[in-house]
Amino acid sequence: MPDGVISAQPDATAAKFQFGAARNFFRQxxxxxxxxxxxxxxxxxxxxxxxxxxxxxxxxxxxRMTSFVGLANFAFLFTRETFxxxxxxxxxxxxxxxxxxxVIGFVVAHxxxxxxxxxxxxxxxxxxxxxxxxxxxxTLTWLWLFDPSYSALNWLLALVGLGPVPWTGDAAxxxxxxxxxxxxxxxxFFMIMYLAALKSVPAExxxxxxxxxxxxxxxxxxxxxxxxxxxxxxxxxxxxxxxxANFDIVWILTAGGPVDRTHVFATWAFRLGIQGGxxxxxxxVSLFMVPILAVAAIFILRDVNKRAERI
Amino acid sequence: xDAPAGGRRWALVWAYIFLGLFAAFALMPPVYMLITALxxxxxxxxxxxxxxxxxxxxxxxxxLLTSAQFLIFFKNSVIVAGCVVIxxxxxxxxxxxxxxxxxxxxxxxLATGVFLTYLVPDxxxxxxxxxxxxxxxxxxxIELINHWYVLVIVYPTLTVPFCTWIMIGYFASIPRELDEAxxxxxxxxxxxxxxxxxxxxxxxxxxxxxxxxxxxxxxxxYPLAFTTSQxxxxxxxxxxxxxxxSDVFNWGQIMAGGLLGAAPxxxxxxxxxxxxxxxxTAGATKG
Numbered sequence: 001m002p003d004g005v006i007s008a009q010p011d012a013t014a015a016k017f018q019f020g021a022a023r024n025f026f027r028q029x030x031x032x033x034x035x036x037x038x039x040x041x042x043x044x045x046x047x048x049x050x051x052x053x054x055x056x057x058x059x060x061x062x063x064r065m066t067s068f069v070g071l072a073n074f075a076f077l078f079t080r081e082t083f084x085x086x087x088x089x090x091x092x093x094x095x096x097x098x099x100x101x102x103v104i105g106f107v108v109a110h111x112x113x114x115x116x117x118x119x120x121x122x123x124x125x126x127x128x129x130x131x132x133x134x135x136x137x138x139t140l141t142w143l144w145l146f147d148p149s150y151s152a153l154n155w156l157l158a159l160v161g162l163g164p165v166p167w168t169g170d171a172a173x174x175x176x177x178x179x180x181x182x183x184x185x186x187x188x189f190f191m192i193m194y195l196a197a198l199k200s201v202p203a204e205x206x207x208x209x210x211x212x213x214x215x216x217x218x219x220x221x222x223x224x225x226x227x228x229x230x231x232x233x234x235x236x237x238x239x240x241x242x243x244x245a246n247f248d249i250v251w252i253l254t255a256g257g258p259v260d261r262t263h264v265f266a267t268w269a270f271r272l273g274i275q276g277g278x279x280x281x282x283x284x285v286s287l288f289m290v291p292i293l294a295v296a297a298i299f300i301l302r303d304v305n306k307r308a309e310r311i
Numbered sequence: 312x313d314a315p316a317g318g319r320r321w322a323l324v325w326a327y328i329f330l331g332l333f334a335a336f337a338l339m340p341p342v343y344m345l346i347t348a349l350x351x352x353x354x355x356x357x358x359x360x361x362x363x364x365x366x367x368x369x370x371x372x373x374x375l376l377t378s379a380q381f382l383i384f385f386k387n388s389v390i391v392a393g394c395v396v397i398x399x400x401x402x403x404x405x406x407x408x409x410x411x412x413x414x415x416x417x418x419x420x421l422a423t424g425v426f427l428t429y430l431v432p433d434x435x436x437x438x439x440x441x442x443x444x445x446x447x448x449x450x451x452x453i454e455l456i457n458h459w460y461v462l463v464i465v466y467p468t469l470t471v472p473f474c475t476w477i478m479i480g481y482f483a484s485i486p487r488e489l490d491e492a493x494x495x496x497x498x499x500x501x502x503x504x505x506x507x508x509x510x511x512x513x514x515x516x517x518x519x520x521x522x523x524x525x526x527x528x529x530x531x532x533y534p535l536a537f538t539t540s541q542x543x544x545x546x547x548x549x550x551x552x553x554x555x556x557s558d559v560f561n562w563g564q565i566m567a568g569g570l571l572g573a574a575p576x577x578x579x580x581x582x583x584x585x586x587x588x589x590x591x592t593a594g595a596t597k598g
Contacts (some may be wrong), residue, residue, distance in 0.1 A: 032500040033413035036405035037421060040475060043402060044428050047468045051439035052431065058439060108333050114326045125584055126334045129341060132580045132587075134529035136547040137569040141340040144347065144562050152343060152361040184336065189591070196592035238430075245432035248531040252551060266434035266532075273438045274536050283438045290435070297430050301423065 059284040073284040082260050082268070087288070089175065090264040094244040097182040101243075102236055104183065105190020112191070113198045124195070131188040139252040142181045143168070146253070171261035174254050178262055181249050186242075190235055197231040198224070234303055237296045245289055265289050341573070348372065348567035355562055371567035381568065383542055384549035387459045388528060388572075391545055394463040395527040396520055399470040404516060406471075407478035408504050412490065422479060429472035437536045440465060444537070459543045462534055466527045473526070474519035480593040481515030482508075518590025521583055525576050546572040 062069045077083045112123050130138065145153050146167035157163035168174045205223050214222070225232075247266040250256065256263035256271060263271070265288055273282015347355065349367040359365060375381045409415075410422045444455040455461040489511060493503040509516060534548040541553060550568040554561055580587055 029413045030415035033409040033415035033418060036409035036413075036500075037418075039402040040406035040425070040471060041421070043467060043471055044424065047440070047465065048428050048431055048436065051436050051443060054443060055435065055439040058442060104333070108330070111326045111330050111333070114322065115330070121584075123330055123334065124588070125581075127330075127337050128580075128584075128588070129577070130337050132525070132576050133341065133573045134531075134547055134576065136529065136531040136551055137572045138340050138344075140551060140565055140569050141344045144560075144566065145340065145343060147560075147562075150356065150361060150562075155361050184340070188337065192588055192591055196588075241430050241432070245434045247434050248547075251531075251535075266432075269434065269438065270532070270536070274441065279438055279442055286435050286438060289432070293430060293432070293435075297427060300430070301427070 055283045055287060058280050059287055061280040063278050063280060065280060069280075073281050076281070077284060082263070083285075085260065086263045086265060086268050086285070089262060090244060092175070093179060093182070093246075093250075093262075093264055094240055097179050097186065097243050098236060098240050100179070100183045101186045101190050101239060102232070104187040105194050105235075106232075108187070108191045109194035109198055112195055124192070127191055128188045130185050131192075135185050136248045136252060138185065139181055139249050142177075142184075143253055146177055168254050169258060171258055174258060174262045178250050178253055181253060182243060182246065185249065186239060189239065193231055193235045194228065197228040201227045230303055234300060237300045241293055241296050244292055341570075344566045344570050344573075347562055348570050350563055352561070352563055371563040372571070375564060375567055375571065380541060380553065381549070381571075384544055384546045385571070387544065387549075388546040391459055391462045391466070392524050392527040394460075395466040395470060396523045398463065398467050399474050399523040400516070400520060402467065403471050403475040403478060403519065404509065405504065407475045407482055408508060410475070411479045411482040412487070425472050425475050425479075428468075429476055431468075433469060433530070433532050436465075436468065437532055441536055455537075457538050457540055457543055459538065459545065461537045462527075462530070462545065465533050465537070466530060469530070470523040470526050474523055477522070477590050477593045478512075478515050478519050481518070481589075482512055485512055514586060514589065515593070517583065518586045518593065521579060521587050522590055524579065528576055 058065070059073055060068055060070055062072075108127060112120055112127070115123065145151065148166070148169055151164065151167065153167065154164040157165065166173050167177045201224060205227075206219060209219050209223055244264075245266055246264060247270065250262060250264050250267045251270070254262040256267050260268075265285055269282045269286040271282075272285060273279050276282070343362070346362065346364055348371050349364045349369070351366065351368055351370060354364070354366060406425075410418055410425070441456070444461065448454050448456070455464065485508070490503050490508050493507040494500070498506070529547060530545075531547045531551075534545045535552075538544055538548070541549075544553070546568075550565060550572055554565045554568055
């Protein structure tokens with residue numbers, strides 16, 4: 001467009017002005033900002049937002065995706081016993097695992113923080129290893145540790161006169177097993193977040209409290225916890241989302257078994273949608289994750305917006 | 312004075328005892344991985360202690376490293392992770408720069424939107440994406456499903472929002488005077504970003520790169536759903552599916568494979584731990 005304008009102007013200074021205007025337009029903060037973020041916007045629109053809505057559309061189709069069936073897929077799910085088991089298991093799994101991860105992370109962060117600064121790096125490094133390994137591969141190791149005939153964990157239990165435990169063979173133990181592996185994998189994340197939070201508490205606060213004669217519990221309750229509150233909330237909610245939507249640990253460890261007892265939304269959706277070939281039903285199952293994700297996201301967002309205002 | 316000092320020493324001893332227990336729990340799987348990988352099949356099924364290697368052997372590693380299949384998985388993983396890191400940085404560095412430096416219409420909403428996208432899990436998107444890729448093939452004739460490059464297209468949905476988000480946090484901590492001086496001196500925005508800003512912001516960018524690599528290397532669901540041919544698999548799925556032959560688990564090889572598969576992120580982490588931790592905590596503690 002600017003080319004046409006320039007050639008229509010016989011006056012050289014006007015042409016220069018027009019060219020300068022175009023250049024100014026492309027140097028403007030808002031234009032450049034938009035262009036810099038355009039690939040990001042396109043990526044989110046095409047590969048995240050569109051598929052999300054497409055999932056909702058898919059869930060209203062029949063199995064062969066030839067006709068619209070409304071909410072029939074959901075109505076069908078509600079009549080299935082397995083569905084309610086999956087709802088229960090997903091919630092039990094996410095809440096228990098996140099609670100344990102938060103408690104262990106909190107305790108370990110305090111322990112690390114209590115040691116002399118010189119050795120902290122070493123402890124931090126070792127304790128963060130589970131979080132760094134690809135979960136699909138480390139879960140394979142857990143599968144081997146839980147092996148029914150050569151279980152290395154049962155061998156240890158036998159040393160102290162306990163066991164053998166049917167780790168992945170019995171429904172209750174299998175549920176515990178996936179939680180144990182998830183806690184093993186995720187606790188380091190809490191540990192490192194809480195450790196960072198602990199470091200950001202000004203030391204003067206503790207000194208003043210110590211002069212005032214505050215005990216260990218009082219310092220924890222009146223200084224540490226209030227100062228860490230935001231990070232505890234954000235980390236917990238974030239982990240709740242990730243744990244609730246977990247796939248690889250459950251898939252490798254139990255594949256939903258025994259008899260569908262350990263399926264969570266993600267693994268059951270995979271079984272129905274990809275393996276079973278019923279894409280609409282699989283999409284319907286995975287959509288049940290949306291409400292809980294949305295609630296957690298709203299809570300996180302309040303904190304995030306506070307931060308965005310400061311930028 | 313003596314009593315509190317003694318109390319503190321005991322507290323420290325207890326802290327070390329419990330830290331030791333937690334560290335043992337954290338390191339048990341990787342250590343057991345190594346123990347099993349060094350055993351022969353007959354020693355694995357022998358009735359001796361599973362926690363000790365009597366006749367260590369490197370056979371499992373040799374067999375994997377000379378098998379064409381495993382090398383293909385490794386190569387695919389390297390290519391996919393490498394491409395994803397590049398694509399992610401090309402998209403998220405300018406975006407994070409724009410969102411932390413330029414106020415424009417909708418920039419605040421976009422920053423929030425990036426964070427929300429980062430909360431949309433892969434487990435919600437894999438089914439519609441599967442269908443979309445099939446429709447894309449019907450429309451254009453380009454087959455995406457069952458080619459490793461489909462992963463380069465989908466992984467950025469996981470890495471870009473996260474990397475953008477942690478870089479916004481990091482970039483905001485860099486003094487504005489730095490890039491404003493460059494702009495006043497007549498540099499364009501792109502020049503300012505590449506010549507002045509990125510060199511200073513490099514620690515944040517490296518942290519983001521480590522994350523993009525770790526996420527791309529560890530992803531399991533997308534390759535499981537989108538690739539099936541053995542020459543298109545990446546390590547995470549390749550090890551979990553092909554080393555298990557029908558119902559026979561070749562644990563020595565599976566553990567050796569797992570160890571080799573976990574090695575790249577672990578090595579990066581061993582050398583760049585501080586960047587890794589800085590990136591991990593950037594999102595929360597700078598808030």
